[in-house]
Amino acid sequence: MTTRHFLTLLDLSPQELKTLVQRAIELKRMQRAGEIYEPFKNRVMSMIFEKSSTRTRVSFEAGMAQFGGHAMFLSPRDTQLGRGEPVADSARVISSMVDIVMIRTFSHELVQEFAANSSVPVINALTDDYHPCQLLADMQAFAEHRGDITGCTVTWIGDGNNMCNSYINAARQFGFKLNIACPEGFEPDAALVEANADRVTVMRDPVAAVKNSSLVVTDVWASMGQEEEQKQREAAFASYQVNEALLDKAADDVIFMHCLPAHRGEEISETLLDDPRSVAFDEAENRLHAQKALIEFLLTQ
Numbered sequence: 001m002t003t004r005h006f007l008t009l010l011d012l013s014p015q016e017l018k019t020l021v022q023r024a025i026e027l028k029r030m031q032r033a034g035e036i037y038e039p040f041k042n043r044v045m046s047m048i049f050e051k052s053s054t055r056t057r058v059s060f061e062a063g064m065a066q067f068g069g070h071a072m073f074l075s076p077r078d079t080q081l082g083r084g085e086p087v088a089d090s091a092r093v094i095s096s097m098v099d100i101v102m103i104r105t106f107s108h109e110l111v112q113e114f115a116a117n118s119s120v121p122v123i124n125a126l127t128d129d130y131h132p133c134q135l136l137a138d139m140q141a142f143a144e145h146r147g148d149i150t151g152c153t154v155t156w157i158g159d160g161n162n163m164c165n166s167y168i169n170a171a172r173q174f175g176f177k178l179n180i181a182c183p184e185g186f187e188p189d190a191a192l193v194e195a196n197a198d199r200v201t202v203m204r205d206p207v208a209a210v211k212n213s214s215l216v217v218t219d220v221w222a223s224m225g226q227e228e229e230q231k232q233r234e235a236a237f238a239s240y241q242v243n244e245a246l247l248d249k250a251a252d253d254v255i256f257m258h259c260l261p262a263h264r265g266e267e268i269s270e271t272l273l274d275d276p277r278s279v280a281f282d283e284a285e286n287r288l289h290a291q292k293a294l295i296e297f298l299l300t301q
């Protein structure tokens, strides 16, 4: 049997993703009802973080604890990975001792190389190119607030970054239409757009992009690793802020998501996260439930 990994949304079939989102909703109900569910006693997850995190670390660590297992935080400052031990060697060693591995890093190729040399499932917890775990939480939040997303129009506003690339994969796997409004020079992966041209449209005008949209999403203008481009990006994205007035141009029942952390006054207005149309904090909580569903899926293959 081959080991299943979760490096992008394309690693699971549309049906598997759909089932996983429903399972996440059930795990959330169980957690809120105080039901103890510990199917993974003595199972261990290694969490390798080369970039900062609040939600990802807390959700994976809490999720493993709730499952009766354990999560181990590894930083490159303290491991031999940070001193240049080859990724393949690290993968062989770490995966020989734990049951599942989560990695947040810069290079997507590093995660692919780790997975290729790992004997246990590997989860991509964000690379420069993709953030698939966030999409599980987002799809769960949409299902909870609005039901089936199939056939809906979704709009991404802002940088064509790791989250935007993952929304393109989600458009394919969950069957929705995706409008992307971004400034010239900040488009998502060109090959990915091309491969999904039947459902993805890159535009310049945010107002045109949100028309008839059931979901509007944005993210920071400068991602982790792009801090020195902050000023230049603020200028380039100045007309791409998502605010209440822009949401007014979308469908009447539109909801707004942001993976967080957010910069109020930049990519969103100061007050948008308090608007009744924002579900960003439900979305954040869902990281816990959706990733528990993912861990359960990968550990029971």
Ligand code: CP
Pocket: 052, 053, 054, 055, 056, 057, 126, 134, 259, 260, 261
């Ligand atoms: N959305 C998200 O991945 O948040 P963290 O960077 O806090 O993990």
Ligand code: NVA
Pocket: 126, 131, 161, 162, 163, 219, 220, 222, 223, 224, 259, 260, 261
């Ligand atoms: N695009 C952001 C997402 C953070 C969760 C980043 O990569 O920094």
